[in-house]
Structure formats: C-alpha cells, structure tokens
Amino acid sequence: xxxxxxxxxxxxxxxxxxxxxxxxxxxxxxxxxxxxxxxxxxxxxxxxxxxxxxxxxxxxxxxxxxxxxxxxxxxxxxxxxxxxxxxxxxxxxxxxxxxxxxxxxxxxxxxxxxxxxxxxxxxxxxxxxxxxxxxxxxxxxxxxxxxxxxxxxxxxxxxxxxxxxxxxxxxxxxxxxxxxxxxxxxxxxxxxxxxxxxxxxxxxxxxxxxxxxxxxxxxxxxxxxxxxxxxxxxxxxxxxxxxxxxxxxxxxxxxxxxxxxxx
Amino acid sequence: xxxxxxxxxxxxxxxxxxxxxxxxxxxxxxxxxxxxxxxxxxxxxxxxxxxxxxxxxxxxxxxxxxxxxxxxxxxxxxxxxxxxxxxxxxxxxxxxxxxxxxxxxxxxxxxxxxxxxxxxxxxxxxxxxxxxxxxxxxxxxxxxxxxxxxxxxxxxxxxxxxxxxxxxxxxxxxxxxxxxxxxxxxxxxxxxxxxxxxxxxxxxxxxxxxxxxxxxxxxxxxxxxxxxxxxxxxxxxxxxxxxxxxxxxxxxxxxxxxxxxxxxxxxxxxxxxxxxxxxxxxxxxxxxxxxxxxxxxxxxxxxxxxxxxxxxxxxxxxxxxxxxxxxxxxxxxxxxxxxxxxxxxxxxxxxxxxxxxxxxxxxxxxxxxxxxxxxxxx
Amino acid sequence: xxxxxxxxxxxxxxxxxxxxxxxxxxxxxxxxxxxxxxxxxxxxxxxxxxxxxxxxxxxxxxxxxxxxxxxxxxxxxxxxx
Numbered sequence: 001x002x003x004x005x006x007x008x009x010x011x012x013x014x015x016x017x018x019x020x021x022x023x024x025x026x027x028x029x030x031x032x033x034x035x036x037x038x039x040x041x042x043x044x045x046x047x048x049x050x051x052x053x054x055x056x057x058x059x060x061x062x063x064x065x066x067x068x069x070x071x072x073x074x075x076x077x078x079x080x081x082x083x084x085x086x087x088x089x090x091x092x093x094x095x096x097x098x099x100x101x102x103x104x105x106x107x108x109x110x111x112x113x114x115x116x117x118x119x120x121x122x123x124x125x126x127x128x129x130x131x132x133x134x135x136x137x138x139x140x141x142x143x144x145x146x147x148x149x150x151x152x153x154x155x156x157x158x159x160x161x162x163x164x165x166x167x168x169x170x171x172x173x174x175x176x177x178x179x180x181x182x183x184x185x186x187x188x189x190x191x192x193x194x195x196x197x198x199x200x201x202x203x204x205x206x207x208x209x210x211x212x213x214x215x216x217x218x219x220x221x222x223x224x225x226x227x228x229x230x231x232x233x234x235x236x237x238x239x240x241x242x243x244x245x246x247x248x249x250x251x252x253x254x255x256x257x258x259x260x261x262x263x
Numbered sequence: 264x265x266x267x268x269x270x271x272x273x274x275x276x277x278x279x280x281x282x283x284x285x286x287x288x289x290x291x292x293x294x295x296x297x298x299x300x301x302x303x304x305x306x307x308x309x310x311x312x313x314x315x316x317x318x319x320x321x322x323x324x325x326x327x328x329x330x331x332x333x334x335x336x337x338x339x340x341x342x343x344x345x346x347x348x349x350x351x352x353x354x355x356x357x358x359x360x361x362x363x364x365x366x367x368x369x370x371x372x373x374x375x376x377x378x379x380x381x382x383x384x385x386x387x388x389x390x391x392x393x394x395x396x397x398x399x400x401x402x403x404x405x406x407x408x409x410x411x412x413x414x415x416x417x418x419x420x421x422x423x424x425x426x427x428x429x430x431x432x433x434x435x436x437x438x439x440x441x442x443x444x445x446x447x448x449x450x451x452x453x454x455x456x457x458x459x460x461x462x463x464x465x466x467x468x469x470x471x472x473x474x475x476x477x478x479x480x481x482x483x484x485x486x487x488x489x490x491x492x493x494x495x496x497x498x499x500x501x502x503x504x505x506x507x508x509x510x511x512x513x514x515x516x517x518x519x520x521x522x523x524x525x526x527x528x529x530x531x532x533x534x535x536x537x538x539x540x541x542x543x544x545x546x547x548x549x550x551x552x553x554x555x556x557x558x559x560x561x562x563x564x565x566x567x568x569x570x571x572x573x574x575x576x577x578x579x580x581x582x583x584x585x586x587x588x589x590x591x592x593x594x595x596x597x598x599x600x601x602x603x604x605x606x607x608x609x610x611x612x613x614x615x616x617x618x619x620x621x622x623x624x625x626x627x628x629x630x631x632x633x634x635x636x637x638x639x640x641x
Numbered sequence: 642x643x644x645x646x647x648x649x650x651x652x653x654x655x656x657x658x659x660x661x662x663x664x665x666x667x668x669x670x671x672x673x674x675x676x677x678x679x680x681x682x683x684x685x686x687x688x689x690x691x692x693x694x695x696x697x698x699x700x701x702x703x704x705x706x707x708x709x710x711x712x713x714x715x716x717x718x719x720x721x722x
Contacts, residue, residue: 005722007690009653017712021701023654027471030486031657031707037685038661042705058471064346075477076486079470082349083479084342085372091339095346095354096465098330099304103467121342124335198667198699205702239662 025049027058027078034072038238040228040245041070041137043195044204047226048108048135051208052079057104062096064089066118068110069144070137087118090125093132104215105132112142115151115177122181122223129186129220133211136177136225140249141233151175154252158235174252178225182258188220190259194227194250196242207257219261227253283451289414289443292450293383294319296421297355301458302381303329304347304354306340311615312444313359313385327455337362341369341382348378349478351464353425357383357437360391363399370434371400375480375501377463379428381421382406385439388609388616389532392587395436396561403498405505407431407512408560410438410531414448420558422453429458431508438560441615442533509562516564517556520546521571524553526633527600529568529592530581531557534609534621538581541627550634560588565595572600577633581626582606583616605629644719649696652710653688660685664700664709673700692720 012019024031027049035042052061058079065074067086074081084092089107097105114122114136122134141159142148149159149166152174156165166174182190189211193204204226211222227249229241236244257263287295293316297305305324307317317333324331330347334340337358344356358366363384373380384391393399395408407427411417417439424435460466469476477483482497484490519539521527530538535556542554555571557564572578578600580589589604596602605626609618658681664673665688672691681687688700688708696713 005691007650007692009651009690012652012710013650013712013714015718016715017650018715019710020649020696020713021698021709021711023710024707035705037659038663039705043703046702060467061470062465062467072491074479075481075484075492078473078475080465080467080476081479082346082465083376083481084345085368088338088342088369091334091342092346095304095306095343096350098332098343099347099350099352100466120336121339124339195703198669198703201702238660242663242666
C-alpha cells in the first residue's frame with residue numbers, strides 16, 4: 001500500500017511556483033559524475049560556481065585546476081579553465097593574473113595538491129599578495145590515488161600509508177594551511193569552511209562570495225579552505241562521513257574566518 | 264671640423280640609435296631580441312650563466328609593457344610562463360641545465376597542452392644536448408632546439424624561435440652557454456613586432472556561453488554525458504601534430520669547405536667557432552678539411568650532413584661533453600662514413616664548462632691526427 | 642485533523658542519487674526520508690518527500706549528485722497530515 005504521506009516528486013508542481021534551485025548550477029555542464037557517494041567535492045564545486053555567477057564574474061573568470069578527484073570538473077564547466085599540474089596551480093594562476101589583471105582567477109586544488117606537493121607555490125603566491133583566490137578542498141587524504149596520507153592528515157587518521165593512524169613520532173603532524181596563510185602578510189582574506197551539513201554549506205558559500213569580492217579589491221590573496229567528506233578515503237560508511245569530518249578534521253582544521261583585512 | 268684638420272681623413276660616426284648596431288653581451292642581445300620579437304612575459308630564477316638574461320629582462324621588459332618575474336624557484340618560473348602563455352601572450356623562461364631539469368615535468372605537459380613557449384638554456388658546457396633534443400621530461404614529445412654560435416646569430420634565432428613556437432604551438436629551446444652569455448659582439452636588434460592574440464587564448468570572456476575555452480594537457484574534450492577526457496585520442500592527436508612539426512620545420516646548418524673535404528668536423532654552438540678557426544688554419548695550409556655546424560639541433564640537419572660528408576673519409580665530432588650529438592651524427596650517416604669523437608669535457612674548476620680544452624690549437628691537433636699528419640706547432 | 646504549512650516542493654532525480662543521505666539531515670523541517678526497500682536503477686535507496694517542505698534549498702545545496710530541483714510556491718498551502 002503506497003504511503004499516503006509521501007508527496008509526488010517526479011515532476012514540477014502544478015500550482016504556481018518559482019524555481020529556486022535547479023538540479024545543476026548553470027556553470028556545471030553535466031551533473032552526473034563518477035565521484036563517490038557522499039563526496040564533498042561536488043558540493044564545494046557547486047558553491048564556487050554559484051558564487052561566480054552571483055557576482056556576475058562568469059565572463060571574466062579563469063579557473064586553474066590542480067590534480068585530484070575534483071579534476072573531473074575541469075572539462076565540465078561553462079567558465080574558462082586552465083589545467084595545471086599537481087601542486088602547481090598558484091604559479092600558473094600568477095602568470096594568468098599578471099597578464100590579465102582584469103580577470104577573476106581562481107585555483108581549485110586538493111590538500112594533497114596544495115599542502116603536500118605544492119606548499120611553496122601557495123606560500124609564495126600569498127607572500128607576493130597575488131590578487132587571485134585559492135580554494136583548497138581539504139579531505140585530509142590523497143583521494144584520487146586511493147586514500148594516502150597528506151600533509152593535512154590528522155593525528156590518528158588511518159590511511160593506506162598510516163595504517164595504524166597518523167603517529168607524530170613517525171609521520172609528524174598536520175600542517176594547518178589556513179592558519180599558516182593567515183600569518184602571511186600578502187593574504188587579504190583567509191577562511192575555512194566545510195560542506196558536511198547545511199549550516200556549514202551556507203557559511204562556506206558566503207566565504208567564497210567574500211573571497212571573490214576581496215579579489216576584486218586587489219588587496220592581496222584570498223584563500224578559502226573547504227573541509228570535504230571522503231568516506232572512501234576515510235574508510236568509513238558513507239553516512240558516517242559528516243560526523244567523522246566534525247569529530248576528526250574540524251577539531252584540528254577549525255572552521256571560521258581567520259583573516260579579513262577589509263572587514 | 265675647423266681649418267687645419269688632417270688632410271684626407273674624414274671620421275664620421277652614425278649615432279648607434281640610427282644605425283641600430285650596438286655592442287652588447289649575448290645575455291643582453293637575447294633579452295632585447297626577445298622583447299623585439301614580442302615577448303611580454305618572462306620569468307626566471309637566478310643561476311649562472313642565465314642570471315644576466317633575467318637581469319636584462321627585469322630592467323627592459325616593463326618599459327615595453329611586459330611583465331618580468333623573479334620567481335622563487337625554477338618550477339614556479341615555468342609555471343608562471345605557462346599561465347601567461349595560456350592567455351595568448353608571447354612568454355619565455357630559461358635557466359641553465361640544472362634549472363631546466365627542474366622544469367621538465369612542466370615543459371612536457373606544456374607541450375601536451377599545445378602552448379607556445381620559448382625556453383633558454385644558458386648551459387654550462389654542452390652536456391645538455393640530450394636533455395634538449397631527446398625531450399628531457401617524461402613521455403613522448405619533441406621540442407625544436409636552436410643553437411646560436413654567437414650573439415648576432417642568437418638575435419636571429421630568437422626571432423625564429425618565437426615564429427616557430429607560435430606556428431606549431433610547441434615549445435622551442437634556444438641553447439646558449441657561458442661564452443654566449445658573457446662575450447660581447449656588435450648586434451642589430453630588429454624592429455619590434457606586435458604579435459596577435461590567438462583564438463584559443465584565455466581571457467575569461469568565453470565563460471557562460473556554453474562553449475567556454477579549455478587549455479589542458481589532458482585534452483580538449485568537454486564532458487558530455489559520461490564522455491570526458493579521452494587521453495588516448497589526445498596523445499594520438501599530439502603525436503600527429505609533433506610529426507607535422509618535425510616534417511614542417513626546416514633543419515638548418517652552416518657548412519664550410521665541405522666540397523672536397525677528407526675530414527669533416529661537426530660542432531655546434533660557441534665551440535663551433537673554435538673548430539671553424541682550426542679548420543681555416545688547416546685549409547690555409549692545404550689540408551682538405553671542412554665543417555658542418557648544425558643550427559637546429561632538433562630537427563637535426565641529417566640530410567645536409569649526409570650530403571656534405573658523402574665524399575669524406577671521416578667525420579670528426581667535436582663537442583664539450585662525453586659524446587651526445589655524435590649519436591645524431593652516426594644516425595645521419597648510418598655507417599656511410601666512419602665517425603670519430605674528438606670532443607670531451609672542457610672544464611675549469613668552476614664547473615661552468617669553460618675549460619682550457621676549448622682552444623684552437625688543441626682542436627686543430629685532434630683534426631690533424633685524423634689526416635694522418637703529426638701534430639704541428641700550436 | 643492537524644495541518645502543516647507547505648511553502649515549497651522538490652523534484653527528485655531518483656536515478657541520479659547515490660544514497661549518501663546528506664539531504665536527510667540537512668532538511669530543517671526534516672521532511673526527507675530515505676526509501677525502505679525501494680532502490681533506484683543503480684541499486685541505491687533514495688529520498689522521498691513528506692508534507693512540509695519550505696523550499697529552503699538546503700537539500701539541493703548539499704547534494705553531491707545534483708538530485709534536487711527546488712520550487713517555492715507563490716502561495717503557501719495548508720495540507721492535512
């Protein structure tokens with residue numbers, strides 16, 4: 001017997017209504033992807049693209065991609081994209097912005113990309129105060145290669161290269177990149193968000209809007225770190241990932257606005 | 264001149280600006296000719312003997328509306344040049360061999376992204392021949408490599424480099440060295456060229472159109488219904504473009520006294536001038552010796568070399584390394600003429616490849632030995 | 642009989658769903674429930690809507706697979722539950 005309480009959701013409503021959110025944001029060409037169930041990266045991509053659209057920066061934006069699971073979006077966006085190598089997006093973004101200072105330049109990188117391979121690139125771009133926005137999708141693992149330790153993996157976190165959990169004696173401690181960048185003089189805005197619950201998603205969207213706005217003011221580098229779920233890389237059940245993020249990652253990489261020179 | 268001047272002597276001197284000819288180091292000539300060719304972005308990291316090129320670009324490029332960055336590492340330098348090139352600007356970078364080693368991953372992928380870029384190797388000696396011509400990075404790609412013999416030729420080859428890189432959307436290497444960097448010649452810098460911005464270049468404006476541009480070493484396929492990048496298609500397309508480039512770039516070489524030569528010397532870059540001096544001395548004494556000087560190290564001027572050597576008894580390869588170009592010489596001749604390696608490392612204790620072995624008398628002795636004559640006086 | 646105010650509704654692309662359940666906890670009025678035994682073409686359970694949607698788009702903003710289209714009614718309705 002069908003449940004009478006269930007509301008039909010197979011077609012748009014007959015009653016007068018306005019569409020407030022479409023399936024896929026306008027700037028993402030194809031919604032279907034092969035990323036894992038419960039992956040936080042598509043959520044972060046959606047927020048970044050919506051932010052560009054809301055600020056009417058679409059026809060001036062150039063997005064520089066690093067290499068990670070999120071690279072699946074690099075040929076799937078209705079904004080100009082330049083693909084860089086693992087860790088190397090900040091220098092490429094610098095070349096773009098220096099030659100085209102009126103464009104809005106964004107990097108999309110993971111934690112393995114930005115904090116392991118490419119730490120010096122983002123630090124130097126920040127020190128130079130390049131007027132670009134760097135976005136780090138931080139899930140504390142190298143997801144694309146199957147779940148290995150990065151420079152942001154937290155103590156106790158189990159990965160294929162820290163099978164008993166990250167041990168400070170053997171593996172050192174995580175680098176808290178947003179905290180580090182907030183201390184660099186060339187950064188103008190540094191924030192850390194997350195996409196594991198509705199409140200965090202809404203706050204992270206605001207951080208991205210603010211970061212892009214700060215870029216327009218040409219006062220330095222803007223940086224948004226977004227904690228994303230990776231149940232596969234964390235070896236947890238899909239539905240446990242949001243809580244794992246809160247209890248493990250967010251306790252170390254703490255969400256919040258760390259710096260806003262224009263505030 | 265007032266009355267009383269020396270009879271029959273007139274001294275007139277055209278101002279340097281009008282004649283366009285000026286004495287300058289190879290480093291400055293490279294910088295000025297890059298700017299004249301339309302280069303508007305340069306990034307580098309100081310390293311001997313490339314440093315002066317960076318200094319000249321830092322001083323001169325901004326006045327031409329360009330940007331010169333002293334990057335914090337060679338990898339960041341080539342990354343910045345990559346980004347600039349993607350916006351359609353004529354971009355260049357460089358270093359010495361060690362710095363080029365650091366840049367190799369990026370250089371390989373810039374080639375797969377089909378971007379123009381001029382790369383200077385101000386080398387220490389001639390040991391980077393393999394790195395430049397064999398594609399020093401991973402994977403399967405080729406760079407055109409141009410080897411000037413002096414500052415004047417460097418000016419010409421820089422212009423050619425920018426033309427070729429733009430035409431083929433493939434990086435071009437200009438192979439210099441310590442001597443080129445630090446010796447001076449009178450050169451004429453050509454008038455400035457204003458390049459056009461290519462259709463594929465990024466400037467943000469194609470966003471939101473349904474056809475936003477993509478510059479990627481993973482290919483150009485936009486995602487459509489479960490079909491994304493196809494690396495197989497992309498690598499095959501790049502291979503086809505490489506093949507077209509190799510067929511389409513005219514190999515260049517300079518020959519001297521080859522028509523009746525018994526011994527043909529082969530040498531590239533600055534050391535080739537020493538070899539030419541030795542060849543001329545020997546010719547003046549009646550020895551039948553000649554020189555082939557490859558100017559494009561890739562594509563190697565195999566046909567010109569084979570033709571020049573067709574009547575010779577031996578081909579003598581002089582290079583300041585343990586034997587690298589000699590492989591290409593052997594491949595060009597395929598056993599038709601015996602090949603001898605008469606080169607070797609030329610080192611002083613700086614390690615910059617500027618040693619006492621590069622000396623006309625010594626080169627001459629090695630060529631003479633192949634003529635079957637004893638050593639003559641220096 | 643009690644009623645609930647309905648301010649919006651969603652269209653759910655059932656076969657796009659990968660069963661991650663992020664939407665369930667994200668929904669402020671808690672009107673999304675996962676199916677029990679029914680699964681989609683990929684074999685995942687998927688969300689269904691109860692009365693009481695406010696059209697707040699918390700679900701569409703958090704869904705990694707772009708499953709939701711969200712509508713806000715011009716006029717809210719009272720619906721019996």
